[in-house]
Amino acid sequence: MKTKLKVVKIGGAIIDDDHKLNDFLSQFSKLDGLKILIHGGGRIATQINGKLGVKTELNEGRRITTDESIDTVTMVYAGLINKKIVAKLQSKSCNGFGLSGADGNCITAKKRPVDPIDFGWVGDVESVNADLVQLLLKNNLIPVFSAICHDGNGQLLNTNADTISAEIAICMNQIYDVELMYCFEKNGVLSDVWDDNSVIKSINESTYLNLKNEGVIKDGMLPKIDNSFYALSKKVSKVTIGGVNVFDGDKDYTTLTI
Amino acid sequence: MKTKLKVVKIGGAIIDDDHKLNDFLSQFSKLDGLKILIHGGGRIATQINGKLGVKTELNEGRRITTDESIDTVTMVYAGLINKKIVAKLQSKSCNGFGLSGADGNCITAKKRPVDPIDFGWVGDVESVNADLVQLLLKNNLIPVFSAICHDGNGQLLNTNADTISAEIAICMNQIYDVELMYCFEKNGVLSDVWDDNSVIKSINESTYLNLKNEGVIKDGMLPKIDNSFYALSKKVSKVTIGGVNVFDGDKDYTTLTI
Numbered sequence: 478m479k480t481k482l483k484v485v486k487i488g489g490a491i492i493d494d495d496h497k498l499n500d501f502l503s504q505f506s507k508l509d510g511l512k513i514l515i516h517g518g519g520r521i522a523t524q525i526n527g528k529l530g531v532k533t534e535l536n537e538g539r540r541i542t543t544d545e546s547i548d549t550v551t552m553v554y555a556g557l558i559n560k561k562i563v564a565k566l567q568s569k570s571c572n573g574f575g576l577s578g579a580d581g582n583c584i585t586a587k588k589r590p591v592d593p594i595d596f597g598w599v600g601d602v603e604s605v606n607a608d609l610v611q612l613l614l615k616n617n618l619i620p621v622f623s624a625i626c627h628d629g630n631g632q633l634l635n636t637n638a639d640t641i642s643a644e645i646a647i648c649m650n651q652i653y654d655v656e657l658m659y660c661f662e663k664n665g666v667l668s669d670v671w672d673d674n675s676v677i678k679s680i681n682e683s684t685y686l687n688l689k690n691e692g693v694i695k696d697g698m699l700p701k702i703d704n705s706f707y708a709l710s711k712k713v714s715k716v717t718i719g720g721v722n723v724f725d726g727d728k729d730y731t732t733l734t735i
Numbered sequence: 736m737k738t739k740l741k742v743v744k745i746g747g748a749i750i751d752d753d754h755k756l757n758d759f760l761s762q763f764s765k766l767d768g769l770k771i772l773i774h775g776g777g778r779i780a781t782q783i784n785g786k787l788g789v790k791t792e793l794n795e796g797r798r799i800t801t802d803e804s805i806d807t808v809t810m811v812y813a814g815l816i817n818k819k820i821v822a823k824l825q826s827k828s829c830n831g832f833g834l835s836g837a838d839g840n841c842i843t844a845k846k847r848p849v850d851p852i853d854f855g856w857v858g859d860v861e862s863v864n865a866d867l868v869q870l871l872l873k874n875n876l877i878p879v880f881s882a883i884c885h886d887g888n889g890q891l892l893n894t895n896a897d898t899i900s901a902e903i904a905i906c907m908n909q910i911y912d913v914e915l916m917y918c919f920e921k922n923g924v925l926s927d928v929w930d931d932n933s934v935i936k937s938i939n940e941s942t943y944l945n946l947k948n949e950g951v952i953k954d955g956m957l958p959k960i961d962n963s964f965y966a967l968s969k970k971v972s973k974v975t976i977g978g979v980n981v982f983d984g985d986k987d988y989t990t991l992t993i
Contacts, residue, residue, distance in 0.1 A: 525787070525810075528786065528787050528788065529786045530786065548815055551814055551815050551818050551819070552783075552810035552814040552815045553810060553814065554814070555817075555818045556809055556810040556811065556813045556814015556815060556817070557806055557809050557810040559814070560809050560813050560814075560835050560837055560883060560891055561891065563835070563837045563838055563885075564837040564885040564889050564890065564891050565889045567837055567840050567885060567887060567889070568888050568889035572839060573837070573839075574838045574839040575835065575837070575838045577818050577833065579821045579822040579825055579833070580818075580821055580831070580833045581830060581831075581832040581876050582825055582830060609874075609876075612870075616867075616870055618839050618867075625818060627818075627825060629825060629826060630826050631822050631823045631826035632822065633818055633819065633822050
């Protein structure tokens with residue numbers, strides 16, 4: 478039987494809130510067994526871009542990562558946020574170890590094709606270096622990933638943190654029995670976005686279709702759920718979407734099933 | 736006999752110059768044997784602080800690291816510069832692996848006492864995790880350190896890159912036969928600061944004293960040489976100060992001896 482591994486992603490809104498981040502990291506630190514953390518970006522990069530005078534450029538309404546903004550996200554995600562999280566984990570006796578995809582050639586990505594939309598320095602994951610991640614885990618190090626990857630030719634690429642999490646979960650599932658957990662500012666997928674207690678406890682592909690058609694699930698939740706089903710389709714054993722307290726057995730969260 | 740390990744530090748002025756940095760990294764990539772890279776900061780943090788409106792605060796004429804500026808140096812050193820260097824090394828088939836002191840509790844530091852001068856979030860190195868560095872080296876990973884450390888209580892600390900390099904060299908010298916190399920924008924310690932060919936090929940503690948008294952060696956070169964002698968006093972086998980092309984056998988550089 479394979480050893481269990483939890484791949485946990487925290488979203489930007491948790492990172493933006495010192496109190497919530499601290500709560501989350503305290504719980505993550507206490508989590509038994511092997512674990513990996515992946516973090517999103519939050520609003521800090523946008524704020525810093527604003528202060529630096531880096532304009533948000535859009536193409537057909539979608540944000541693109543320019544030469545200037547890849548520098549900002551590298552600074553903020555792989556530097557400020559990643560190291561703050563690692564230092565906080567270390568203070569909680571959790572041996573965090575920060576990584577970008579470039580470090581040890583851990584995650585390579587390919588610049589997204591410019592057609593139909595040129596997103597700039599945005600990458601899609603090509604490969605995850607499972608041997609390196611396993612080496613860290615075997616040595617009691619807790620990998621903490623920012624979503625900055627590289628293309629192998631010296632270019633850093635901004636990558637979606639939900640997608641990276643799914644790709645890491647899928648790749649590590651060759652070696653471990655992986656559970657993928659998306660943690661964000663809500664308690665799970667909600668049937669009423671204004672009611673934090675309206676967590677839908679289980680969603681499968683057929684109920685997802687209905688909930689999408691009814692407009693109950695929309696916007697930013699769609700790619701998260703699509704990534705969840707993608708991970709399940711690649712044999713990741715369990716995928717959940719929950720809140721900061723998702724590790725507390727008494728709390729509700731959403732389990733995805735196929 | 737212990738295995739040889741080169742601990743190489745590059746200074747900020749090399750980092751600020753894309754062409755020089757690329758030259759240096761190409762040569763570093765080709766260097767045989769075990770190696771570690773430590774990088775300084777350069778002017779980028781100062782420029783970004785300026786754009787972000789973070790004021791340079793001084794205490795008795797010396798720069799202090801405020802709450803805002805520790806965020807900037809963390810972003811710039813541990814994020815932007817570190818990941819750019821690692822991505823460039825990867826493109827040159829050199830398996831760079833970026834680290835701050837917080838990662839895997841690699842380097843702990845203690846906030847410098849506020850008396851006589853409060854430098855803010857500046858740290859002095861307490862310990863280097865030699866086992867972790869050895870683990871990386873044994874697995875063909877090339878550690879690339881920024882000079883950001885942590886205090887173990889969740890606080891990141893700005894640390895002098897020359898000093899960290901000496902401390903890493905001293906600590907790793909328990910396991911390896913270490914050579915410490917300081918690479919900067921000049922070709923070595925110069926007898927005439929305006930003449931790049933006036934490299935002093937060898938300096939010992941007694942000639943250093945004379946050169947200092949004569950005013951030939953001054954300013955920023957003093958702590959670099961003090962760190963060099965400190966490393967030699969702790970049995971690091973060789974310490975050199977040279978330029979970007981220091982790995983090229985035909986070039987002059989300065990060797991420190993005690």
